[in-house]
Amino acid sequence: MLLFLLRRLGVAVLVALTVLTLAFLLTRVSGDLAISIAGPNATSEDIETIRRVYGLDRPVWVQYLDWLGRAVQGDFGESYFFRDRVANLILGRMPVTLTLGLVGLCIALVVSLPLGILAAVREGTMLDRAVGIVALVGQAMPSFWLGLVLMIIFGLQLAWLPISGVESWQGYILPGVVLAFSAIPSLTRLTRSGMIEALSSDYIRTARAKGLTRFSILVKHGFRNAAIPVVSIAAVQLGFMLGGSVVIETVFALHGVGFLAWESISKNDFPVVQAVVLVLALIYIGLTLLADLLNAVLDPRLRTG
Amino acid sequence: MSALLEIRDLRVTIGSTAAVRGASLSLDKGETHCLVGESGCGKSITALSVMGLLPRGAVRETTALRFAGEEIGHYGERQMERLRGDRMAMIFQEPMTSLNPAYTVGSQMTEVLRRHRGTPRAQAVDRAAELLARVGITAPGLRLGQFPHQLSGGLRQRVMIAMALMCDPELLIADEPTTALDVTVQAQILRLLAGLQKDLGLGILLITHDLGIVARVADRVSVMYAGEVVESAPTATLFAAPQHPYTRGLLSCVPVPGKVKRDEPLGSIPGVVPRIRPGFTGCGFRDRCAEATPACAGTIPRRDLGSGHEMLCVLDPGRDGKAAA
Numbered sequence: 001m002l003l004f005l006l007r008r009l010g011v012a013v014l015v016a017l018t019v020l021t022l023a024f025l026l027t028r029v030s031g032d033l034a035i036s037i038a039g040p041n042a043t044s045e046d047i048e049t050i051r052r053v054y055g056l057d058r059p060v061w062v063q064y065l066d067w068l069g070r071a072v073q074g075d076f077g078e079s080y081f082f083r084d085r086v087a088n089l090i091l092g093r094m095p096v097t098l099t100l101g102l103v104g105l106c107i108a109l110v111v112s113l114p115l116g117i118l119a120a121v122r123e124g125t126m127l128d129r130a131v132g133i134v135a136l137v138g139q140a141m142p143s144f145w146l147g148l149v150l151m152i153i154f155g156l157q158l159a160w161l162p163i164s165g166v167e168s169w170q171g172y173i174l175p176g177v178v179l180a181f182s183a184i185p186s187l188t189r190l191t192r193s194g195m196i197e198a199l200s201s202d203y204i205r206t207a208r209a210k211g212l213t214r215f216s217i218l219v220k221h222g223f224r225n226a227a228i229p230v231v232s233i234a235a236v237q238l239g240f241m242l243g244g245s246v247v248i249e250t251v252f253a254l255h256g257v258g259f260l261a262w263e264s265i266s267k268n269d270f271p272v273v274q275a276v277v278l279v280l281a282l283i284y285i286g287l288t289l290l291a292d293l294l295n296a297v298l299d300p301r302l303r304t305g
Numbered sequence: 306m307s308a309l310l311e312i313r314d315l316r317v318t319i320g321s322t323a324a325v326r327g328a329s330l331s332l333d334k335g336e337t338h339c340l341v342g343e344s345g346c347g348k349s350i351t352a353l354s355v356m357g358l359l360p361r362g363a364v365r366e367t368t369a370l371r372f373a374g375e376e377i378g379h380y381g382e383r384q385m386e387r388l389r390g391d392r393m394a395m396i397f398q399e400p401m402t403s404l405n406p407a408y409t410v411g412s413q414m415t416e417v418l419r420r421h422r423g424t425p426r427a428q429a430v431d432r433a434a435e436l437l438a439r440v441g442i443t444a445p446g447l448r449l450g451q452f453p454h455q456l457s458g459g460l461r462q463r464v465m466i467a468m469a470l471m472c473d474p475e476l477l478i479a480d481e482p483t484t485a486l487d488v489t490v491q492a493q494i495l496r497l498l499a500g501l502q503k504d505l506g507l508g509i510l511l512i513t514h515d516l517g518i519v520a521r522v523a524d525r526v527s528v529m530y531a532g533e534v535v536e537s538a539p540t541a542t543l544f545a546a547p548q549h550p551y552t553r554g555l556l557s558c559v560p561v562p563g564k565v566k567r568d569e570p571l572g573s574i575p576g577v578v579p580r581i582r583p584g585f586t587g588c589g590f591r592d593r594c595a596e597a598t599p600a601c602a603g604t605i606p607r608r609d610l611g612s613g614h615e616m617l618c619v620l621d622p623g624r625d626g627k628a629a630a
Contacts, residue, residue, distance in 0.1 A: 201402065202397065202399050202402040202403045203402065203403055203404055203405040203406070205358065205397065205403070206397065206403045206404065206405070206465070207405070208358055208389070209356060209358060209389055209390060209394065209395040209397075210389065210390035210394075210416065210417045210420070210468070211385075211386045211387060211388065211389035211390030211391055211417070211420060211421060212386070212390070212416065212420055213386065213420070214382075214386075216416075216420070221405050224405075224407045224408075225405070225406065225407050298407070299406075299407070300406065300407060300409075300452040300454070301406060301452070301454050
C-alpha cells in the first residue's frame, strides 16, 4: 500500500515538473517577451531596458531555473494588467471556481449514479435505452449553448434564478447544472457498465442466496464494487470541470479563475495565463492522486496487496 | 414424517430451452440426496429453482414445491428472501468469486444473522467465530478481519459453508462445492459436510458429477438427464443394480477397483447432452442410447421398482440378468 502510494506520488511529481517546464517554454516560444511587454509604441532602448529589468538578457536555462525556483514557492510574478501579485489574484478567485466545480460534481453524481444504477437493473429495456440516448445527447451538447438556453428559460422567462454573478447561492445553480452536464454522460455510462458487471457476478448470487434485501444487494454489494472506477473518473471529471470553467464563468460572468484566464488572455497578461494553466494542471494532478488514494481505500485488494 | 423438501414435476423454461422437464425428487430431514448427471442436464437449475434464484427470463412451474411441509411454489420474492439464508442456504461451485471482494469475511458472515434475526453485531461476530472454528478454520478471530482475496480456495469454501450455517438452516443446497478445489481439499470439505449433517441434522441436496463423491456421502441418488430425473434410488441400490441405460453408461465411465479388468477399456457415452426445446416428447436420451426402441419417442412411464427405486424408461428392469433390488 505504502509502496503503491509512493510510486503514484513519484509519478505525480514528475508530471508536475513536466507541466512547469512546458508552461515556461510556452511563453518563450510565443515570441520575444520584452517586445510584447513594451507594447507597440516602444523604442528599441525601451525594449533593451525591459529586457534588462525583467532579466530576459540572461541565458534561457538561468531564466528557467530562476522562474522554477520562484514558481515552486508560489511566486508567479506580477500581473502586467492588474498590477497585483499573480498568486494573490488566483487565490482571490479560487473559491468561486472551486465552489462551482464542487457544485457541478455534486449535481453530476446525484443525477448520474441513480440513472446508471437504474439503467443497469433494467438492462435492455426501454428505460435503459432512454438513459443511453440522454447520455448521448448530453455528451453532444456544447456547454456555452446549454448555458445560454438555460439562462433564457430559467433566468429571463421564468425568472427563477439569477443569470449572472454569485451574490447569492442561487447564482451557482445554473452554471453548476451546465458544468454537470459535461460529466453526467460518462459517469452514467460508467456506473451502468460497472453495475451490470457487478450484478452478474457470483458474489451477488451469494448475496441473494443469503436472503438479503434487494436494496442491500444493489447498493451494499453491487454498487460498492461498481463505485471503484466511478470514483476515479469523478475525480478526473472534477479536473475537467475546473478547466471547463473558463467557458462557463465567462458565459455566466462569475469572477473565478476561469474568468481570470479569459481576461488575461485577451489582455496578453502572460504571467497570469501561465500561472492559471499551471495551477489548474497541478490541481488536476492532485485530483488524480486523490483518485488513486480513494481507490486504495475502496478496494481492499489494492490496500492489502 | 413428511419430507423436508419435495419437488413434484418441476418444469423450467429459459427462452427456447426446456432446462428442466418434469423433475421430481424428495429429501428427508438429515438426509444427503445427490443429484448427478453431466453438465447441462438441469441439476443447477433445479437447485436454483428451489431457492428462487433462477436467472431473469426463466419460467418455473411445478405441481408441488414443498419445504418443511409448506407449499412455497407460489411464494413471492419477499417471502423467498425471508427463507433464503435463514431456513435454506446454498453454497456454490466457485469459492474464489462467491465472496464479495470489498468486505471482510466477518462482515459478510454477520450480515446474514443481522438480516434474518436482527442479532446485535457483537453476538453475530461470536456466532461467526464459533462457526469458522466448527468448519475447521484455525484462528477464526484473525480470519474474520480478513478479506476474501487473502484466503485460499479451500478456506473460502469453508467460509461459504460457515456463512450458510449462520442461521441454522434445515436445508443446505451444495452445487458442486468441491469441483474447483484440490483433491485433498475436496476430501476435507466432504468430510466436513458429512460431519455437519450428522451433528446438525441438516438435509443436504448435493449436486455433483463425481460418482466417487456420491458413493461416499449420498443416502440417495437421483440421476438427471436432459432436464428429467431418469433414475432415483438409495445409493447402494443404484450402484449395485443400475437400471436406466444412462445410469449404466455413467457408472461404466468410472473405474471401480476390483471390478474393472486389466486392458479392458472404460466405458463412454457417445455424443453430448442435447438442447431440448419446449414441446419435446419422449426420452431425451434416445439419440445416445444403444438400447433405444421406437417406443422411446412416445410418453415414457415412470416405473416404481420397489424400495424407493424409480426409473423413467420403457426398457425392462432387470434385463441383462441384473435384478432390480
